Amino acid sequence: MEVLAIGDKINIRRSDGCIQSASVGLKSVERQIVTVEWTQGSKVKGKEIPWGAILELNPCLAKVKQKQQSAPDKKEPLKTESKPHNLSGYNMYRKKPTNSSPYKKRLRAGNRCDSAINVPASIKAAQPVHGVLAVTQVNTDLGAVKGTSSMSSIKRSSVVREVERLKEQRERRRAIQAEQRREQSALKSRDPGNPNWEVALMVRNYREQLQFNPLRCLSSRGARIQQITVCVRKRPMSRRELQSKAVDIISVPSRNSLIVHELRNKVDLTKLLEHHKFRFDYTFDELCSNMLVYEHTARPLIRTMFEGGNATCFAYGQTGSGKTHTMGGEFCGKVQDCTTGIYALAAQDVFAELSKPKYREMGASVTCSYFEIYGSKVFDLLLPDKPMLRVLEDGRQQVVIVGLTKMPVKKVEDVLGIIEQGNRERTSGQTSVNIKSSRSHAVFQMGLLMPDELEPCGKCSFVDLAGNERGADTQSANLQTRREGAEINKSLLALKECIRALSRHSSHLPFRGSKLTQVLRDSFIGGEQNKTCMIAMISPGLSSVENTLNTLRYADRVKELVAKEDDLAETDSEQPNPSEKMSKTKLGLGSCPGTDTESDEFEPEPSGFADFNSSQTSDGNSSFRKFDSNLDMSDADGDGDADGDGDGDGDGDGDGDGDGDGDPEAGLQISEILMQHDVLFEFFNNYKMHFDEAVNESTSLGKNDRITKFLLDGEPIICELEILLKHAHVLITNYNSQRFLDSELTESDDVQQLSD
């Protein structure tokens, strides 16, 4: 082992069997192990190899050793040099070596030794650079000659070892840098004129470290069917993007993870990549087909419709990210092949299911509707000239699209005809992003109809949403375009709120926040029976990174709540203690939201919950009074009803008994109103981080619960809630009076006007 020096090149065998050259790092004589290192791409790798294995692959080392042993006479003169007392020059910090010092002598001896013995070239190459190194080297050489001489038993000082280590590090770093420079210049010369070559290289280097195992299997069997599924699909680079040498900054390493490489500039203006990692139920890369996406997203939803539930599949994303491609079908030039979209694939499965004897005997049939929501207006895509339809809501909050075509269909071809007809009618316009872009939400619905029934007993809705970046399209000078953007933003926010309400089994459903959520109200109520899937589409290019991150964060927000829902499900399986049980009842979990029976469950006050209330009230008494006085102030506004629930008791709980458990709808109206009023809507948005969760949680609690909850959470939130309530009170009162006055059927637009 002594014949080897740090930095020597030797042959090694890699774990995959191949033999390659590597540099000697550290040696452990006791363990008879040598550590070697080599560079692979931009990475430095290393491993420990037994000395025996090294000798096998490097027979020349054995020869060197033999030579050393067969020339004992040449070692003799060194014996005296190896005595410890001759090492006075060893410690350079204690005594500076002079020409006549033993240090110099040893150096000369070492040189003599070099000439006498055929040592590896690298040892010679590493001859005196620093005095310290030279001594070390001489020691190594001496050791090689002397074997177990007393010289080799002397420990090198920690300073020497540190210098060696630093030198090794420096050399390694330089080797990597040289390799990177070589790669960079190779890439630059290979890709002349590419302004993004540096980013491309950084992304490529990062990807080299990843292990890719993306989703490829067609069968979704075994996939967990959840109430809410959130997936992401990355589209391939378009021809235009490839021509402009755009960089693909999305990596999809596995079936449920995704990384966005965002380009950032350091303070010194050098570029670096920030890697944003996301996890979803499924992630589809650019090679995934529509069929594969369908298998994992919409297909599991078809069963829901036959089980009497409402299934909804949303395509969400930036303009041009592939929503229409996924939902409606692939484009061959400008012509869309409807047979390859999720609408058609779902229709195939629906008819396959319908042909089963069970449904044939029942006489079940299927109807199709196709409409679009543009701004806050609904248009029927299956009638000539796309007439505008009215959306009405009855006293039981049932939403009806008056006059919507429900076309009976008997086979897949009928459905394809309907899709083609509807697609021709869809509204398009011009944005600063795309020449042609959908500014409307398109809703395609299939309903399962039983004989003698007017309304379908199960429904599948597929929604191709308008581009989510539209609200940020501020370059447009056109007021109409900006309004459209605002409407789209509003509806997407309302959609998120509704999905969140569904995942939390919340009793409050803010479906009036937009026309989209209003017409899809059935999709969000009904609890476990309903299933929802969101497919977030993303563009791969560097220029879309901001929109891509926005899309993923939106989807992530929905997914985050799904995770919470799972947590709750786990808790449910355990035996809850009485107070937990009550808290959940109060949160409306497991019950059908918005039903009267729910408010009955609010009646009993279990001891656990009463304790909770009382302790909080005593803890935060002063704040409680502060909040109450605020309610009084609102009362002074002249509405005669400080709590805004229309009962005139002003006690803040809605039922007049002061126990905080009364009217479960008292809370829900607050965010409903918020969703309908621009100022509050914006306010709500700005402070979202704080009371996004809070308002929703509070909505299914009584008002006192809400108050105590926020007292617990601390002062800032109380203040924000106060401000929020101040703004909301007048609106709530107006809204309530209107609602109570309303008779059987109310036109939703009127409700909208009210808040305006």
Ligand SMILES: Nc1ncnc2c1ncn2[C@@H]1O[C@H](COP(=O)(O)OP(=O)(O)OP(=O)(O)O)[C@@H](O)[C@H]1O
């Ligand atoms: N997965 C994909 N594979 C191949 N091409 C795709 C894919 N996704 C999208 N494309 C192509 O990208 C372009 C834009 O797609 P598409 O029209 O579906 O976007 P969009 O999100 O619906 O946009 P908009 O909101 O404007 O309607 C189309 O030319 C389409 O063919």
